[in-house]
Amino acid sequence: MKIAMIGQKGVPATHGGVERHVEELGARLVDLGHEVVVFTRPEYSDPSMTEYRGMRLVSVPTVASKHLDAIVHSLFCTLRTWSGGYDIVHYHAMGPCLVAPLARLRGRTVVATIHGQDWRRGKWGRLASAILRLSEWMALRIPHATVSVSESLADNYRATGYQSVFYIPNGVSIDAGDDASVLDDLGVRPSEYALFAGRLVPEKGCHYLLDAWRALPDAPMLVIAGDSSASDTYVARLKEASGDNVRFAGYVYGARLAALFRHCTLFVLPSDLEGLPIVLLEALAYGAPVLASDIPPNVEVLGRNGEYFAAGDTAALTASLARCLLDSVGMKQRSVPLRDAAIREYDWDIVARETITLYQRTAMAKR
Numbered sequence: 001m002k003i004a005m006i007g008q009k010g011v012p013a014t015h016g017g018v019e020r021h022v023e024e025l026g027a028r029l030v031d032l033g034h035e036v037v038v039f040t041r042p043e044y045s046d047p048s049m050t051e052y053r054g055m056r057l058v059s060v061p062t063v064a065s066k067h068l069d070a071i072v073h074s075l076f077c078t079l080r081t082w083s084g085g086y087d088i089v090h091y092h093a094m095g096p097c098l099v100a101p102l103a104r105l106r107g108r109t110v111v112a113t114i115h116g117q118d119w120r121r122g123k124w125g126r127l128a129s130a131i132l133r134l135s136e137w138m139a140l141r142i143p144h145a146t147v148s149v150s151e152s153l154a155d156n157y158r159a160t161g162y163q164s165v166f167y168i169p170n171g172v173s174i175d176a177g178d179d180a181s182v183l184d185d186l187g188v189r190p191s192e193y194a195l196f197a198g199r200l201v202p203e204k205g206c207h208y209l210l211d212a213w214r215a216l217p218d219a220p221m222l223v224i225a226g227d228s229s230a231s232d233t234y235v236a237r238l239k240e241a242s243g244d245n246v247r248f249a250g251y252v253y254g255a256r257l258a259a260l261f262r263h264c265t266l267f268v269l270p271s272d273l274e275g276l277p278i279v280l281l282e283a284l285a286y287g288a289p290v291l292a293s294d295i296p297p298n299v300e301v302l303g304r305n306g307e308y309f310a311a312g313d314t315a316a317l318t319a320s321l322a323r324c325l326l327d328s329v330g331m332k333q334r335s336v337p338l339r340d341a342a343i344r345e346y347d348w349d350i351v352a353r354e355t356i357t358l359y360q361r362t363a364m365a366k367r
Contacts, residue, residue, distance in 0.1 A: 177255025
């Protein structure tokens with residue numbers, strides 16, 4: 001099959017769960033004998049790069065605007081799929097689904113993956129949120145098949161009448177490297193720091209973590225591995241609110257990020273909103289002890305053996321941090337079965353096989 005991926009910023013994935021998903025899925029679809037074309041944005045991926053991990057990369061220009069970037073890029077990419085003999089046009093995230101009718105108009109088999117309810121993200125104003133609500137409606141109605149990476153979200157959609165929503169989760173892959181020089185660069189020691197990793201946007205809850213960290217007596221070092229995603233004002237507020245025991249590392253990738261996961265005493269994910277967080281799967285797969293907010297996607301991954309605090313409750317987060325840091329040995333021991341479960345249950349090879357099966361069944365049913 002010839003498959004077009006639309007909606008991601010690009011590959012190789014640096015920051016962003018959607019980009020990681022497309023890279024890992026697309027590469028495995030290629031391994032299964034399919035042709036995968038990934039449309040990329042020039043500000044994210046090198047326009048001169050035309051192939052990566054067997055996928056063909058096509059750089060398409062867009063408008064450098066927070067509100068128009070994704071939709072304009074998706075429109076241009078969709079028009080590209082009118083020629084070229086594509087069997088599947090696969091949209092990632094809700095916003096790009098606004099142009100999905102154009103792919104159907106051309107007779108393409110259309111699939112969409114919902115990576116989270118984007119309209120709930122704090123960076124959007126009322127108009128943008130309303131448009132994203134419309135795009136969610138379209139993501140559920142226009143494609144021939146819709147995928148949710150979160151089982152709880154898929155269940156919610158099916159309960160409200162959208163029976164063609166399928167659950168196919170994210171997967172996890174770990175870097176074999178361990179570039180511990182990143183610890184020296186940040187001035188932290190193994191097992192003597194906690195870690196947050198992800199985009200610094202309000203829904204990730206880093207402000208809760210910093211507020212709780214200030215309230216902790218004798219708090220160890222805290223490493224924030226992430227940076228702005230059209231959220232410069234928010235990032236500036238985070239840095240103003242941080243103390244001397246907080247290190248902002250910016251975006252960290254590959255073996256350096258692997259080292260941060262492997263050597264932290266605790267990974268903290270205080271999100272208000274997630275789809276199915278790849279960063280949480282990665283933390284578990286590297287064996288990091290985890291404390292997470294009790295939102296459904298986190299509970300979906302961690303299950304009954306997870307360590308949680310009430311989402312958005314800074315006092316509860318402070319108390320949970322104190323408890324987890326005091327019981328670092330017990331937390332490390334309890335991380336082992338969670339690591340094994342994450343590696344076993346969130347396998348990109350299985351994700352790829354389930355996705356291609358969905359493609360094939362959907363294409364046949366459309367006929």
